[in-house]
Amino acid sequence: MIRHYRVRGKVQGVSFRANARKRARALQLRGWVQNCEDGSVEACASGDESALEEFERWLGRGPVWARVDSVEAKTLLESQIEKEQAQYLLTEFTIRYTD
Numbered sequence: 001m002i003r004h005y006r007v008r009g010k011v012q013g014v015s016f017r018a019n020a021r022k023r024a025r026a027l028q029l030r031g032w033v034q035n036c037e038d039g040s041v042e043a044c045a046s047g048d049e050s051a052l053e054e055f056e057r058w059l060g061r062g063p064v065w066a067r068v069d070s071v072e073a074k075t076l077l078e079s080q081i082e083k084e085q086a087q088y089l090l091t092e093f094t095i096r097y098t099d
Contacts, residue, residue: 002076002089003052005043006036007059009069016041017095019063024093027051031089034096044076046089 007016012035020033024045029052031045045055062068 001049001052002031002044002046002078003056004074004076005045005056005059006072007041007043007062007068007070008039008072009062010065010067011041011062012039014065015063016066020059021093021095023058024055027055029055029093030091031093032096033093034098037098044089045093 017033017035020041020043024031024033024043027047029045029047031043031047033041033043036042043059045052056071056073059071060068
């Protein structure tokens, strides 16, 4: 299963990505997390459904310094993943840096 997330609130500059990576790896998820220009954080994760549910619950809290206002989540089909992003779903969870 592949899930895409968009997390809004005070989620940049509070170690959100590093902590999301740590949590995702502990749950044995594959994928990525990145900051977005609008101040939100975006993530895409693949793995066991129960692990994805736990990850989504964590995203709703975030690290202690964050303030999460909302989490949008949707299930994706493999055909909906851009080829550039697909490689991240095959390896351990990582932080993506945008240009």
